Amino acid sequence: MLAVQRPTEVPDPSSVPSNAPEHCPGTESELAGKADACNGCANQEICASNKPKGPDPALPFIRERMSTVKRKILVLSGKGGVGKSTFTAQLGWAFAADEQLQTGIMDVDICGPSIPTILGIAAEQVHSSSSGWSPVYVQDNLGVMSVGFMLPSSKDAVMWRGPKKNGLISQFLKDVDWGDLDYLVVDTPPGTSDEHLSIVQFLKESGIDGAVLITTPQEVALQDVRREINFCKKVGIRVLGLVENMSGFVCPGCKTESQIFKPSTGGAKRLAEETGVEFLGAVPLDPRIGKSADYGVSFLDEYPDSPATAAYLDIIDRLKHILGDA
Amino acid sequence: MVYIKVVTDGSPYGEPRLSCMSVGFLLKKKGDSVVWRGPKKNAMIRQFLSDVRWGDLDYLVIDTPPGTSDEHLSLLEHLAPVHSRLSAVIVTTPQAVALIDAMKCLSFTRTVSLPVLGLIENMSGYVCPCCGEISNVFSTGGGEEMARREGLPFLGSMPVDTELVTLLDAAEVEPTSNESSDKSFELLQRYQKTSSANLFTAITQKLIQTLPGVEQSSSEANTR
Structure with a gap:
């Protein structure tokens, strides 16, 4: 028989401080500061005293910086290697193709930052000025921030636990001189953990326009x-839609399409129908997408004739439409 | 509380010898998200190591999430008393973007002095079911090249096996600990018939040879 852990009262995940102990009841709970788990926690005194808890001191600065950012979009996925960063990069390039628009890409995948490589700016470094850290610019209207710009070598591992990652994410939001942005696209690591909770908490006041989910x-x-999707519901983020990546592969030899990752349960389309999430489209697997990412060039510009380019552009148009910008 | 592992093989084929533990067995619904920060994940990992009745094991294979963060650091901390019996396998796909992260992973193992048994290149090529032509969907050879450059044993390449993908999808039946349930045992039998099974056998044999002192029951940690 399997012993199933009966979950004790589940705290609202966004009310658990990042440095809280294992069984933190959540700062909103009646038990805050009084539960057994609170003994020894750095925040115990603050929680136990009934004084209104002060918000994170970084929040006003983040609100200030984000006041000049019109749209904030998260790119999420459950699994690694499904194409989040590639999609983020294409989305950034597509937005920036309109010279009137200012776009920013923020990479909060602290342990595996792929954005600098995919955008072809892996060798760049961050410069700081009186107004904060300057993003690295791929082109005039496309700025990027990633932990990848801060490492001495791309081989270096970032062995950080949650609180340290949260600290950096908070800095990316308050210390980076993003300027006026029409779009800020946030690339996240796979899963639903520290980085995701932090970005949601930090941007709660400024508002997140929604999340795009990528899957195979x-x-x-x-x-x-x-x-x-369950996570987005829990923390109250609108799901803009679902993208199915690596969907079908056309053999360069015989031109027959086959399914590498077979949608044995109906694929993302069916899942979207079941869950009431908008299905944005399917991007076929084109080996040149991966190549473009490796060489840091825009796939959309390099291979405008590929069916994958058409799929990407349709999805991006649909996204703009959903956001009310088209 | 003591957790009992879930057994995936058994009666018709002799004594059960393959068991597993995952947070997936503890969720009420399969669509539930586990929204935990580091300390809570850390506690779960500790419970998996200390409170699961594993019994006598020859090998414990640990699947980890991508990256080098809480889960990896916690595992290393909790397993510190048996550090001499720990080792890692790195899995990558062939494209440069993935290799960069694999390098980070390798740096991690070096920093925490975790011996690396070798590197596996996954999704290395895809055989068109129609004409049999091999396409390198995520390019190819990057893993082997990295292994050579870093002085690691290269354990092998695994092409994308659509049969295996389908098989694993179909295996998503309700997890039961009912030992008479034949469904998951069938899975093992069907797995043996896939083309990947042979390749995996070769990789496993290479691994076992490099593992020191198997008789004293070695542990094996799988990274990334």
Whole structure:
């Protein structure tokens, strides 16, 4: 028989401080500061005293910086390697193709920052000025911030636990001189943990316009999408839609399309229908997408004739439409 | 509280010898998200190591999330008393973007002095079911090249096996600990028939050879 852990009262995940102990009841709970788990916690005194808890001191600065950012979009996925960063980069490039628009890409995948490589700016470094850290610019209207710009070498591992990652994310939001932005696209690591909770908490006041979920067609990946949708519900983020990546592959030899990651349960489309989430579209697997990412060039510009380019552009148009910008 | 592992093989084929533990067994619904920060994940990992009745094991294979963060650091901390019996396998896909992260992973193992048994290149090529042509969907050879450059044993390449993808999807039946349930045992039998099974056998054999002192029951940690 399997012993199932009966979950004790589940705290609102966004009310658990990042440095809280294992069984933190959440700062909003009646038990805050009084539960057994609170003994020894750095925040115990603050929680136990009934004084209104002060918000994170970084929040006013973040609100200030984000006041000049019109739209904030998160890119999420349950599994790793499904194409989040590639999609983020294409989205950034597509937004920036309009010279009137200012776009920013923020990479909060602290342990595996891929954005600098995909955008072809891996060798760049961050410069700081009186107004804060300057983003690295891919082109005049596309600024990027990633922990990848801060490492001495791309081989270096960032072995950080949650609180340290949260600290950096908070700095990315308050210390980076983003300027006036029409779009800020946030690339996240896979899963639903520290980085995701932090970005949601930090941007609560400024507001997040929504999240785009990326998946591959097979059931193993879709299960994690269900968790991702569940997460968005829990923390109150609007799901803008679901993108199915690596959907079908056209053999360069015989031109026949086959399913590498077979959608044995109907793929993302069916999942979208079941969960009431908008299905944004399917991007076929084109080996040149991965190549473009490796060489840091824009796939959309390099291969405008590929069916994958058409799919990407349709999805991006649809996204703009949903956001009310088209 | 003591957790009992879930057994995936058994009666018709002799004594159960393959068991597993995952947070997936503890969720009420499969769509539930686990929104935990580091300390809570840390506690779960500790419980998996200390409170699960594993019994006598020859190998414990640990699947980890991507990256080098809470889960990895917690595992290393909790397993520190048996550090001499720990080792890692790094799995990557062939494209440069993935190799950069694999390098970070390798740096991590070096920093925490965790021996690396070798590198596996996954999704290395795809055989068109129609004409049999091999396409390198995520390019190829990057893993082998990295292994050579870093002086790591290269354990092998795994092409994308659509049969295996389908098989694993179909395996998503309700997790039961009912030992007479034949469904998951069937899975093992069907797995043996996939083309990946042979390749995995070769990789496993290489691994076992590099593992020191198997008789004293070695532990094996799988990174990334």
